[in-house]
């Protein structure tokens with residue numbers, strides 16, 4: 001049975017927290033994905049900052065086909081091609097360039113590019129992109145910026161990342177233009193290195209509970 005891929009907006013609406021994962025050992029990635037899904041988290045981003053990231057993404061897609069797993073830190077059209085080839089359900093970038101925008105427009109692909117100014121939001125909208133990562137959010141500080149953008153760009157949904165920890169999350173999620181925050185805290189390096197899947201599931205449960213309102 002084939003299923004229609006979700007839009008970027010629908011992907012964000014699936015989760016209050018999107019774990020951001022740096023994976024050095026692809027052989028653990030399937031177990032990691034299962035630990036997250038068991039904790040109620042079905043959207044996560046693997047960053048393309050290690051040699052194992054693409055292999056890890058593939059292993060996770062196989063282990064948890066119900067999850068929407070994206071590839072992050074896409075910087076070039078070639079990175080977008082790599083993400084698509086690997087089967088990523090979406091792509092994430094810390095910023096947005098004409099090269100990236102063209103790559104997404106050539107073949108539509110759910111994409112979450114980063115912005116940090118009103119001008120960058122305007123440029124992204126001109127390219128038809130209305131789901132944007134706000135980076136760097138600097139913990140709770142970015143909530144004020146996102147709130148200010150809601151009046152000017154009511155059609156844009158923001159996903160803040162960068163320094164956001166659990167106590168900051170409710171401040172963001174009560175904003176009308178933010179339904180998801182990104183963060184690496186759901187999978188701490190120590191728990192991953194110890195392959196503490198139960199510990200990671202417990203943190204995923206804590207993360208998914210932010211969606212219960």
Ligand code: 3PG
Pocket residue numbers: 020135161162163164182183184185
């Ligand atoms: C990233 O893209 O790596 C994020 O901004 C992660 O931020 P965090 O580690 O502070 O959650």
